[in-house]
């Protein structure tokens with residue numbers, strides 16, 4: 001008999017669906033002592049949330065997240081709401097003794113994230129941040145290759161996350177679906193939204209970042225606000241680029257924008273080491289490009305590894321037969337599997353709130369450097 005892990009999800013948008021799918025799938029593919037139970041889903045509109053619960057087979061609904069957190073038939077609170085709600089919800093959930101999975105970025109800024117980390121530490125509750133790209137099998141393989149020392153000394157880290165969906169100046173800001181353009185709900189623009197993903201992956205693969213120098217731009221200065229109906233100043237960064245020095249001495253460039261016409265979600269990174277290089281591309285997420293300088297003679301060149309071709313590839317043994325691709329949604333299933341395994345082994349899987357705070361410290365430094373025009377030291381998590 002498996003132990004039930006009763007989940008209470010807050011927010012049923014894009015991520016609410018991705019998480020629900022992961023909770024529903026994980027026990028079909030991973031051997032776990034726990035059984036995920038879709039116990040309750042919460043959002044403000046009673047009719048809509050009922051429709052979502054029926055479709056995804058949640059046992060119950062709530063329209064007030066505080067009531068859901070207070071329920072004693074829920075073990076884990078999953079936060080999939082806009083960024084400005086993460087801290088309040090996570091701190092309340094920790095005080096109620098619930099495990100927490102929280103969407104990224106952890107807080108609106110490092111100050112908020114510090115309070116969130118303090119709350120889960122005090123309550124001793126298991127916690128994780130949904131930086132799911134770590135668990136695309138090709139990215140996990142990149143981590144394995146680096147940890148095996150195959151790259152040797154790392155010289156360069158290069159990351160980009162490019163989109164094009166806010167180029168239209170008539171697009172309003174604020175409210176459902178457009179909260180990302182509203183500084184109060186989002187905290188920042190592409191820095192906290194997209195670069196946060198690149199930074200989390202980078203810290204995981206290449207260690208801490210020491211200092212940054214950044215530039216940001218807001219191309220469309222005013223937009224109509226959906227909640228007030230008035231044309232208001234845009235407070236978010238539309239584009240953000242920074243140089244960084246890692247603690248290991250390597251140099252980095254990071255770039256993100258929602259103004260790269262033609263790109264929808266082009267997250268790429270490349271790492272150059274003394275002995276080898278690796279590169280990854282979200283649009284081709286099941287492949288890892290790998291160049292090994294120790295390869296001999298005329299066949300030395302970039303290898304294009306299809307990261308589901310053999311049972312040794314990360315997570316592949318849990319799914320189909322070799323050669324079939326794993327996609328975006330699988331990264332969320334893997335994250336739930338690793339979180340639950342962490343509960344069972346007593347070895348918590350990352351990224352925890354501590355890791356989420358480290359990323360928020362980097363985004364704080366990026367925004368601060370963009371304002372000052374100076375190199376800025378990144379606060380390190382104690």
Ligand SMILES: NC(=O)c1ccc[n+]([C@@H]2O[C@H](COP(=O)([O-])OP(=O)(O)OC[C@H]3O[C@@H](n4cnc5c(N)ncnc54)[C@H](O)[C@@H]3O)[C@@H](O)[C@H]2O)c1
Pocket residue numbers: 010011012013014015016042043044065080081082083085103104105130131132176177193
């Ligand atoms: N891990 C990833 O790759 C990834 C991708 C997209 C979004 N995100 C993060 O996930 C979070 C949600 O983003 P999204 O794209 O799913 O947004 P969304 O707008 O699609 O969904 C947000 C949901 O929150 C609900 N909500 C808002 N206020 C609420 C309240 N007071 N009480 C209860 N529910 C409330 C909305 O009804 C909606 O269902 C954000 O923090 C975002 O940064 C992460």
